[in-house]
Amino acid sequence: MKTVTIQIGNSDDKLPQREWAEFVSAVVIVLMDADVAIHFGGHSNPADPWQNAAWVIVGEPKAIALLKKQLVHARSRYRQDSIAWTEADKTEFV
Numbered sequence: 112m113k114t115v116t117i118q119i120g121n122s123d124d125k126l127p128q129r130e131w132a133e134f135v136s137a138v139v140i141v142l143m144d145a146d147v148a149i150h151f152g153g154h155s156n157p158a159d160p161w162q163n164a165a166w167v168i169v170g171e172p173k174a175i176a177l178l179k180k181q182l183v184h185a186r187s188r189y190r191q192d193s194i195a196w197t198e199a200d201k202t203e204f205v
Contacts, residue, residue, distance in 0.1 A: 113175045114167065114202045117142075117182065118195035121162040126189060134189040135164050141181045142166060146174040 119138060121131045135154070142149055147170030155163040170178070179196065186194050 112169055113172055114169050114199045115147075115175060115178075116165060116167050116195075116197040118163065118165045118197075119191070120164075120195075125191070130189065131162055134185070134191070137185045137189065138164070138166075138182065138194075141178065141185055142168060145178040145181070146170060147178060 117138070119134065121134075126134060139152070142152075145168075147168040149166060149168050151165070151167040153165055155161060168178075175198070182194050182196075186192075
């Protein structure tokens with residue numbers, strides 16, 4: 112199992128509000144359709160001057176690899192330079 116943190120943002124205001132909402136929805140749909148467990152999903156305060164969203168997911172390596180490809184497609188469709196992807200093979204409880 113792998114644990115992945117996925118982060119998206121619109122701090123550069125490249126996307127107008129409507130398109131940002133569509134991008135977030137597209138990412139959520141990709142995550143929900145993937146064979147992964149979503150452990151967390153959250154967004155920045157809507158009153159803040161920036162827009163961010165993050166999710167923590169867990170899944171098998173094949174599902175994670177497929178999800179990554181699907182997120183790259185969503186990123187491209189919404190003209191985003193990147194999606195932050197932090198991957199771990201081991202989660203430790205301390």
